[in-house]
Amino acid sequence: MPDLATIGAALSSLKTASEIVKFLRESDLSLERAELKLKLADLVSALADARIDLVEVQESLAAKDKKIAELEEAFDCKDAMVRRYDAYYVADPDGQPTGIPFCLRCWETDHKKRQLVLSSKDRHMRVCTSCGHQYGNSRVEDL
Template structure:
């Protein structure tokens, strides 16, 4: 994936293109036609590099924007999740954990809400479908509302 150094590459390619254009502008009228064609070919090549590098940067910016949106959503949801034992839960109106468990590891490491599911073979084990982490069911079980009304 391109990173901040790609910007340096774009600037380098632009400098190359500018230098070639300056050389052509400042050349004596007697510049050989063959040499001129060669320089123009170099110029086109340098501009093609710039274009390619900018496309890479465009992709990078798009994926970074997506990740920022995810983090913003996680940040807004931050106070709504509360921990009990080995999992996180949504909070009820009194701030107590309730409902389905979310993966502690995914939430704490990546700020992603991922529900835990029962392991197909061992029912007492809860498993995260995202990171594969396994939890002891009684430490990461569903929590029924205390006062259902």
């Protein structure tokens, strides 16, 4: 997982690139062609390293945004969910469970509302659409 060290590496690469550009600008036309090519190759390499590091940081930030959105959603409906036997349900205005059952494991572990559906293999079982955990139908029925 990219972190502050990745940002540091990207900044270091950009600093190197800046120093190469500064060197080239200050060296007027006295550089040999071969030396100029070498410096340009170093410059391209430093910029490519910085780009790779920044892509990692971008992906990391996107993943964190997604996680924050999930946690905000879970937080918003924290009080609206109540447990009954082996499932969670939306609470009615009186705080009583109502409607369709949601996976106990997914709610308590990942803070995600995942519906339980009837198993296609066993009509006495319900299965989570996300984690696949199975529940006895009598303990997670529709209300």
